[in-house]
Amino acid sequence: MNRAPRNQRAVIAGIGESRVGKVVDRSALQLQTDAAQAALADAGLTIGDVDGLLTTPVRVEHWNMPAGVVAHHLGVRASCLSTVDLAGASGAAMIHQAAMAIESGQCSTVLCVAGQNLLSHGTRSTAVRKMAEGGSAHPQFEVPYGPLVPSLYALVAQRHMHEYGTTPEQLAEVAVAIRHHASLNPNAHKRDPITVADVLGSKMITSPLHILDCAIVSDGAAAAIVTRADRARDLRGRAVHLLGAGYGLRHSHIGDTELTTTGAVDSGRAAFAHAGLTPADVDVAQIYDCFTITVIVELEDLGFCAKGEGGAFVEGGRIALGGALPVTTHGGLLSGGHPGLGGGFFHVLEGVRQVRGEADARQVSGAQVALVHGNGGVISVHCTLLLGREATA
Numbered sequence: 001m002n003r004a005p006r007n008q009r010a011v012i013a014g015i016g017e018s019r020v021g022k023v024v025d026r027s028a029l030q031l032q033t034d035a036a037q038a039a040l041a042d043a044g045l046t047i048g049d050v051d052g053l054l055t056t057p058v059r060v061e062h063w064n065m066p067a068g069v070v071a072h073h074l075g076v077r078a079s080c081l082s083t084v085d086l087a088g089a090s091g092a093a094m095i096h097q098a099a100m101a102i103e104s105g106q107c108s109t110v111l112c113v114a115g116q117n118l119l120s121h122g123t124r125s126t127a128v129r130k131m132a133e134g135g136s137a138h139p140q141f142e143v144p145y146g147p148l149v150p151s152l153y154a155l156v157a158q159r160h161m162h163e164y165g166t167t168p169e170q171l172a173e174v175a176v177a178i179r180h181h182a183s184l185n186p187n188a189h190k191r192d193p194i195t196v197a198d199v200l201g202s203k204m205i206t207s208p209l210h211i212l213d214c215a216i217v218s219d220g221a222a223a224a225i226v227t228r229a230d231r232a233r234d235l236r237g238r239a240v241h242l243l244g245a246g247y248g249l250r251h252s253h254i255g256d257t258e259l260t261t262t263g264a265v266d267s268g269r270a271a272f273a274h275a276g277l278t279p280a281d282v283d284v285a286q287i288y289d290c291f292t293i294t295v296i297v298e299l300e301d302l303g304f305c306a307k308g309e310g311g312a313f314v315e316g317g318r319i320a321l322g323g324a325l326p327v328t329t330h331g332g333l334l335s336g337g338h339p340g341l342g343g344g345f346f347h348v349l350e351g352v353r354q355v356r357g358e359a360d361a362r363q364v365s366g367a368q369v370a371l372v373h374g375n376g377g378v379i380s381v382h383c384t385l386l387l388g389r390e391a392t393a
Contacts, residue, residue: 004103006229007228007229007230008103008228008229008230009099009103009228009229009241009242010098010099010100010102010103010226010227010228010229010242011226011227011228011229011232011239011240011241011242012095012224012225012226012239012240012242012348012352012387013043013045013225013226013227013231013232013235013237013239014039014040014041014042014043014044014045014224014225014235014236014237015038015039015042015222015223015224015225015237015348015349015352015353016034016035016036016037016038016039016040016041016042016222016223016224016349017034017035017038017187017220017221017222017223017346017349018031018032018034018035018038018115018219018220018221018222019031019034019187019219019220020187020188020189020218020219020220020336020337020339020346021119021189021218021219021220021337022119022120022218022219023117023120023219023220024117024120024219026117026219027117028058028060028061028115028116028117028121028221029069029070029073031115031116031117031219031220031221031339032055032070032074032113032114032115032116032221032223033073033074034221035113035115035221035222035223036074036111036113036223038223039111039113039223039224039225040111040225042225042236042237043225043227043232043235043236043237044235044236044237045109045225045235047074047075047076047111048075049109050074050076050078050109050110050111050225051076051077051078051079051080051107051108051109051110052076052078052079052080052081052098052101052102052106052107052108052109052110052111053067053070053071053074053076053078053080053081053082053110053111053112053113054067054081054082054083054084054094054097054098054110054111054112054113055067055070055082055083055084055094055112055113055114056083056084056085056090056091056094056114056341056342057083057085057341058116058340058341059116059118059340059341060116060117060118060121060122061116065083066083067081067082067083068081070113074111076111078107079106079107080101080106080107080110082097084097085341086374086376086381086383087341087375087376087377087380087381088288088290088333088341088343088344088374088375088376088377089247089288089344089374089375089376089381089382089383090114090341090342090344090345090374090376091112091114091222091341091342091343091344091345091346091347091348091374092245092344092347092348092372092373092374092383092384092385093247093374093383094112094114094224094345095112095224095226095242095245095348095385096242096245096383096385098110098112098224098226099226099242099245102226102227102228108227108228108231109225109226109227109231110225110226110227111223111224111225112223112224112225112226112345113221113222113223113224114221114222114223114341114342114345115219115220115221115222115339115340115342115345116219116221116339116340116341116342117219117339118217118218118219118338118339118340119217119218119219119339120219121219136149136152136253136377136378138253138255138256141253141255142253142254142255148206149290149378150205150206150209150214150291151206152254152378153209153290153291153293153294153378153379154205154206154207154208154209155254155259156254156259156260156293156294156297156378156379157171157208157209157291157292157293158207158208159259159260160259160260160293160296160297160310160311161208163260163308164260164307164308164309164310164311165311166293166296166310166311167311168200168208168210169196169200170296170311170312170314170315171199171208171209171213171292171293171296171311172196172199172200172210172212172213172292173196173314173315173316173319174213174289174292174295174296174314174319174327174334175194175199175212175213175292175334175335176194176195176196176198176199177314177317177319177320177323177327178289178295178327178328178331178332178334178335178336179191179192179193179194179331179334179335180193180320180321181320181321181326181328181329181330181331181332181335181336181362182330182331182332182334182335182336183331184321184360184361184362185330185331185336185362187336187337188330188331188335188336188337189216189218189220189331189335189336189337189338190216190331190335190336191331191335194212198212199212199213209291209292209293212334213291213292213293213334214290214291214334215289215290215291215332215333215334215338215343216333216334216335216337216338217338217339218337218338218339218343219339220337220339220342220346221339221342222342222345222346222348222349223345224345224348224349224352225237229241238356238358240351240352240355240356240387240388240389241387241388241389241390242385242386242387243274243275243277243369243386243387243388244270244271244272244273244274244275244276244277244384244385244386245270245271245274245383245384245385245386246266246267246268246269246270246271246272246273246274246383246384247263247266247267247270247381247382247383247384248262248263248264248265248266248267248268248270248381248382248384249263249266249380249381249382250262250263250265250266250380251263251380252377252380253377253378253380254378254379254380260297260307261297261301261307262297262298262301262375262379262380262382263380263381263382264297264298264301264302264373264375264382264384265301265302266382267373267382267383267384268301268302268303268373268382268384269303270384271371271384271385271386272303272386274386275386275388277369277386278303279302279303279304279371281369282304282325282369282370282371282386283354283364283366283367283368283369283370284325284326284327284329284351284354284364284367284370284371285299285302285304285325285326285327285328285370285371285373286327286328286329286330286332286347286348286350286351286354286370286371286372286373287299287302287327287328287332287347287371287373288332288333288344288347288373288374288375289327289328289332289333289334290333290338290343290375292334294375294379295310295314295319295327295328296310296311296313296314297310297379298373298375299313299314299319299327300313302371302373302384304325314327321362321364326364328347328350329350329354329359329362329364330346330347330349330350330353330359330362332346332347344374344375347372347373347374348372348385350362350370351370351371351372351385351387352370352387354367354370355367355368355369355370355387355388355389368388368389369386369387369388370386370387370388371384371385371386371387372384372385372386372387373385
């Protein structure tokens with residue numbers, strides 16, 4: 001990634017989110033408006049300062065061109081518009097693409113915003129069905145057998161268990177740690193503590209994944225303001241630097257892959273190389289957690305432990321606050337909230353909060369470098385960001 005001079009590099013200068021959970025009084029546009037206004041207030045800007053907008057598709061409305069719909073609704077006079085669809089990797093990708101627009105001189109201030117009323121627009125079951133109909137399964141070789149998204153991720157879990165001896169208890173440790181983090185987040189959807197026994201005793205969805213191994217469905221939206229470092233010095237919010245970014249894709253459908261190694265290997269390697277950092281430099285990791293197995297596989301592929309050691313890595317509170325590597329400290333998709341494509345964007349916001357030192361009860365002491373990782377499809381497309389207090393050389 002060719003970088004501009006330090007004072008011209010892109011930074012995140014403001015973040016904001018709507019209420020998360022079941023928010024019956026807000027439409028998709030209203031939720032995005034709430035998040036955008038919060039991000040602008042955090043940066044000390046107005047919508048008139050914004051000249052670029054990135055968003056994602058929504059599943060609850062038939063918008064012909066989402067970026068245009070959102071820009072018109074908010075009143076953005078944009079020099080750059082884009083609708084980003086990398087599924088769960090979209091949140092991280094929007095930040096990187098906004099940074100490219102800033103550093104190329106196309107825009108001066110980009111609003112990234114995504115979210116929808118996925119839960120209150122229907123039910124959890126209808127939301128899961130809509131996701132399945134979105135093309136996650138191969139239309140010829142997988143769809144005829146009727147798998148839902150959890151069924152496809154269960155194949156990854158089964159293979160990981162077969163190859164490496166990963167256990168249901170280790171999967172449950174992921175859910176327990178992330179729920180604990182959600183309990184400290186006043187805007188999280190699910191905050192009641194759970195135990196390993198609770199996870200193992202919850203409804204089996206698709207072996208070996210119980211319902212507490214699976215992401216929830218929520219209403220909500222998230223937003224961020226990206227601008228140049230020299231401009232951010234005069235703004236209200238404390239700027240967080242994009243140190244590195246990378247993408248990876250090794251398959252589009254789960255039947256085309258070896259199951260236990262993913263494109264996160266490539267996205268992580270590229271992000272660390274761009275930043276001049278290693279996994280040992282990361283203080284907190286906001287890892288995409290659509291299912292508990294996803295966290296275990298991505299910890300391995302991003303280089304935090306060797307392949308096959310992810311199950312042991314998450315044991316004993318290692319990924320909880322106070323552990324060696326706190327993971328997904330806002331509660332993630334498993335407990336914090338999951339409004340579809342915008343769900344992974346909350347991981348970005350939490351990475352910014354941790355680097356700023358503004359995560360309150362969830363704060364990782366002395367956090368200077370945060371990894372944010374998004375995953376789209378069935379552990380298919382990956383985007384990794386490294387965020388920090390200062391730009392690297």
